[in-house]
Amino acid sequence: xxxxxxxxxxxxxxxxxxxxxxxxxxxxxxxxxxxxxxxxxxxxxxxxxxxxxxxxxxxxxxxxxxxxxxxxxxxxxxxxxxxxxxxxxxxxxxxxxxxxxxxxxxxxxxxxxxxxxxxxxxxxxxxxxxxxxxxxxxxxxxxxxxxxxxxxxxxxxxxxxxxxxxxxxxxxxxxxxxxxxxxxxxxxxxxxxxxxxxxxxxxxxxxxxxxxxxxxxxxxxxxxxxxxxxxxxxxxxxxxxxxxxxxxxxxxxxxxxxxxxxxxxxxxxxxxxxxxxxxxxxxxxxxxxxxxxxxxxxxxxxxxxxxxxxxxxxxxxxxxxxxxxxxxxxxxxxxxxxxxxxxxxxxxxxxxxxxxxxxxxxxxxxxxxxxxxxxxxxxxxxxxxxxxxxxxxxxxxxxxxxxxxxxxxxxx
Ligand code: HEC
Ligand SMILES: [Cu+2]
Numbered sequence: 001x002x003x004x005x006x007x008x009x010x011x012x013x014x015x016x017x018x019x020x021x022x023x024x025x026x027x028x029x030x031x032x033x034x035x036x037x038x039x040x041x042x043x044x045x046x047x048x049x050x051x052x053x054x055x056x057x058x059x060x061x062x063x064x065x066x067x068x069x070x071x072x073x074x075x076x077x078x079x080x081x082x083x084x085x086x087x088x089x090x091x092x093x094x095x096x097x098x099x100x101x102x103x104x105x106x107x108x109x110x111x112x113x114x115x116x117x118x119x120x121x122x123x124x125x126x127x128x129x130x131x132x133x134x135x136x137x138x139x140x141x142x143x144x145x146x147x148x149x150x151x152x153x154x155x156x157x158x159x160x161x162x163x164x165x166x167x168x169x170x171x172x173x174x175x176x177x178x179x180x181x182x183x184x185x186x187x188x189x190x191x192x193x194x195x196x197x198x199x200x201x202x203x204x205x206x207x208x209x210x211x212x213x214x215x216x217x218x219x220x221x222x223x224x225x226x227x228x229x230x231x232x233x234x235x236x237x238x239x240x241x242x243x244x245x246x247x248x249x250x251x252x253x254x255x256x257x258x259x260x261x262x263x264x265x266x267x268x269x270x271x272x273x274x275x276x277x278x279x280x281x282x283x284x285x286x287x288x289x290x291x292x293x294x295x296x297x298x299x300x301x302x303x304x305x306x307x308x309x310x311x312x313x314x315x316x317x318x319x320x321x322x323x324x325x326x327x328x329x330x331x332x333x334x335x336x337x338x339x340x341x342x343x344x345x346x347x348x349x350x351x352x353x354x355x356x357x358x359x360x361x362x363x364x365x366x367x368x369x370x371x372x373x374x375x376x377x378x379x380x381x382x383x384x385x386x387x388x389x390x391x392x393x394x395x396x397x398x399x400x401x402x403x404x405x406x407x408x409x410x411x412x
Contacts, residue, residue, distance in 0.1 A: 014166060015022050025296025032212050033258075035234045039215035044227075049103055058098070117227055120197035124188070128200075128207025128220040129351060130246060131253040131306075135188050138199075142272045148252045148257045149183040150301050156181060156252065157310065182239045185302065187256040191265035200226040204349060205247060211240030211257055219244065232259040248347070249306060283357040283385055289365070289378045299359045304367075307347065312371035319347070323371035332377055335364055336387065357384040 016201055017035040033043045039066070071077040125136040132147035148156075155167045164180060190196055202220040214230040268398075300308075304322075308314050311371040312322035322328050327335050339360060342350035351360065355380075357383040368375040 009123075026157060034213040034215050035232055035236065035238065036214050036230050038110070038114055038230070039213060041113065042215045044074035045106055045110050048106065052099065052103060062205075074281070088369070114228075117197050117229055120195045120229055122191075122194060123197045123199060124190070125199040125201070126209050126220065128202035128204075128209065128242065128244075128246070128253075131242075131249040132202050133188075133209070133253065134203075134256065134354075135186075137269070140269050140273070142269055142276065144186050144272070146186045146188060146256070147197055147302065148181065148254060150298075152181050152183055153252070153306060154301070157306075178215045179239070182241070182250065182254045182256070184254055184256045187237070187258040189258045189260060189265060189268050190232065191262045192235050192259045193262070195229060195231045198228040198230070200228060203353065206244050207242045207246045207253070208244035208253065209240070211255055213238040213240075214257065214359055216240075232257075233260050235261060239302060252306075279356060279358070283381045286380060286382070287358070287361070289369075289379075292362045292365040292378060292380075293369055295358065295366070296362035297370070299355065299363040300366055303351065303355065304363065310360070312367070312373075320372075322367050324374065325367075325373075328367045329373050329375055332364070332379065334369070335368065336360075336379070336384070339364055340384075340387070350387070357381040357388070360384045 026155075031042055031046055032042060081313070085177070111310075123138040125134075125138055126282055127134040127136070132145050134145050136143040136145065146301050151168070168180070198209070198216065198218070200218045200220040201224060204222065204223045206218040206222070208217060209220055211229075211230075214232065218226045218228045220226065234260055238257040238259065240257070242250060242253040242255075246253075277278045301310075306320050308320040309319070312325075316322035327338055338348065339355075340350060340352040342348050355363070361379045361381040361384050365377065365379045367373065368377045368379075
């Protein structure tokens with residue numbers, strides 16, 4: 001008997017020690033408390049229900065294990081042979097019912113709060129694309145795209161071979177500073193202490209905008225608008241990602257929300273508006289060939305390189321090469337059409353909404369001259385602008401004029 005007890009005690013000890021290593025980092029496994037009132041309520045709710053589950057688990061397994069131990073055959077226990085007990089049936093119906101109601105009431109209360117969009121002080125429309133986010137500040141007209149930082153994007157192309165210490169010197173990629181693949185070019189800047197309403201939709205496939213610290217996770221569905229809101233109390237940088245399997249690069253569309261004090265936010269909006277006005281006027285001027293190529297290289301790295309690759313070599317069987325491509329060295333109209341309207345039923349999406357006139361003109365000029373394509377062509381933003389206006393007739397002469405301009409000025 002006593003040797004039996006020792007054996008049981010030993011087994012229990014081993015079982016208890018197994019997860020000890022994991023306990024040290026328990027906090028990292030749990031859901032974050034977040035920085036909004038709702039996220040705190042969600043956290044509290046989550047913990048309450050978790051503890052109820054733990055209590056039920058301990059009670060049920062406790063009774064089971066103790067019963068099995070105390071009434072085991074070797075002790076000569078005889079099984080009871082009664083049938084049907086009204087008392088037991090009432091107890092095991094009423095007790096779970098009471099527990100379920102006790103869980104449903106606080107859960108419904110938080111859910112209703114999450115769906116309450118009244119009194120929101122500003123609205124941001126968030127549109128998911130493969131693979132970037134567009135943010136439109138509906139109150140101030142500011143709008144931009146946000147995607148994986150170009151350096152991170154370049155590093156990840158090396159796959160498992162990437163040496164982070166070498167690629168990002170001075171940056172720790174362990175622990176809390178781990179931002180590899182979690183950095184974007186343009187963060188979503190928002191003011192603290194304002195009720196922000198988010199409107200979620202998508203332009204191609206279903207995405208999901210997920211920022212754990214804000215307890216915000218909403219599907220972005222083409223043709224639908226889903227709502228959500230957040231009131232951030234603490235300035236800081238909050239990171240998230242697309243939580244929907246939205247295609248090949250699904251893991252590479254991070255979200256960065258930067259919450260700043262109101263004055264800082266106002267200054268940022270003013271800056272953004274200025275930059276947008278500047279970009280607008282850039283659409284109307286004549287660019288030099290070199291300017292377009294330089295700008296185009298950046299547009300290419302940010303938007304096209306993930307598929308067509310750094311040297312324009314593509315991935316055989318998947319993404320065509322731009323180097324020596326019939327489209328990039330042939331008729332410029334076909335090239336423009338490919339980039340602006342995409343290719344039906346392929347991974348080549350339409351870029352006419354995602355890129356500005358200048359960006360489209362620049363990336364096409366770049367593709368037609370980089371990777372040994374050397375066509376010498378120059379495409380002006382004004383040409384794309386007139387195309388958008390439906391003015392197809394003026395197009396060829398415009399291109400020709402631009403080419404002449406370049407041969408005469410020698411910028412080619
Ligand atoms: C998601 C991957 C992807 C991205 C990003 C992408 N493309 Fe493509 N691209 C494709 C695919 C796939 C094709 C082939 C389409 C077909 O013909 O079926 C293609 C074809 C092309 C072609 C025609 C090449 C040929 O010879 O057929 C050009 C030009 C082109 N893309 C330009 C661009 C530009 C410019 C960008 C960035 C603004 C870009 N692509 C971004 C996937 C991509
Ligand atoms: Cu996505």
